[in-house]
Amino acid sequence: MNSDKAATSPRRDRTNDHLKSALTKLIKEKGFHAVTVKDIVDYAAYNRSTFYAHYQDKFELAEDLLTSMLHGLEIAVGQPYVTGQKVYTEKLNVPSFNIVAYIYEHRDFFELIKYGDTLPGLLAEFPQTILKIYREQFTFETINNIPVNMDYFKRYTAYGFYGLVLNWIRQDFKESKEAFIHEVIDLTKTHMYSFKYVGK
Amino acid sequence: MNSDKAATSPRRDRTNDHLKSALTKLIKEKGFHAVTVKDIVDYAAYNRSTFYAHYQDKFELAEDLLTSMLHGLEIAVGQPYVTGQKVYTEKLNVPSFNIVAYIYEHRDFFELIKYGDTLPGLLAEFPQTILKIYREQFTFETINNIPVNMDYFKRYTAYGFYGLVLNWIRQDFKESKEAFIHEVIDLTKTHMYSFKYVGK
DNA sequence: AGCGAATTGTCTACGGGATAGACACTCCGC
């Protein structure tokens, strides 16, 4: 059973990462459709054969880039919280809000939303992933327990947050990470009393 | 004679580049003295053995990083000019000033000057390299051919330029690259009539 | 439309670089 060629290894992962970085950079330079496989391997300093040993074409690479980053976002979100423990928005602070930290740390990638001819699927799947996180990983409590359709509430707050993030990125992170988080926290407090992290 | 192990190859160069990037990033995070070889290989996703196959220790890596970047600066400077052709400062424009473009493109590296515990030798050798470029690659003509000790003139203008660059970097490139170049050009015009690029 | 250049996708054989692991040693915090 160990005769299978390993689908993953430190070396393969590393090479994949470098190819992804190259694609990110090149999309910004010339737009996704204009990027060729040759561009990618030239920039990342690999052989063209190597590329095809990892991906079928640039679309598969693009898909891997997108899903890996959005998956990373899903994983990173819950880290500050204890499962099942209620968090009062009144006491929210910067360190407990590392979904923003993740986006900021990977701003090289998320900046791609600013570009017209950009990573396929990014504009659609980025907000959907935020919604997915709200749906699967959290439960919310409205202020004074005002009854509400929770599915709508999650959609509303998720896309509201997305809108703020989009603006933050489009303004080249002019606002500091901390200042931005405070903005988000302030807005959260206006309609949310507490939330729980319910699992990855 | 070809039995020598190649000191350079695309693969080796690429690995070296990644180790250099890792060191750059880690210096910003924890300061040069606190960076360990283990930190570097962990961050760059290499094996520790690989590091020692490329460098003796982190100091040799640091030296390679420094010299390669400053050498790149030397090479990049002359590119816009034709050897021996006189350039009138009155007609200087942005595209002819790509020493600044080089620094900006590699701002990840040059930002290191902002850090206290930073790359050894950087603070000393960066301005020296600028002076070296002025000395070896250019000849200058003062306005109205006012006589001057040319060695002093080069030192004066080189360090003047260095001062401006330092400030630009320390202010996080707040000024746009183009705006900054215009500043430099304006100042150049105050005391320089023309210059020649005399060789690589 | 039609030519030549560039890119693509696939394949092969080769070898060099990356790997894991062990070892003795130094250094430092507790």
Next chain:
DNA sequence: GCGGAGTGTCTATCCCGTAGACAATTCGCT
């Protein structure tokens, strides 16, 4: 003076990246 972490060196193994060829397709240009 103990334990943990990092260092520098060394092995043996082998996987991944390499160069190169190939036909097919697309692109840029007139």
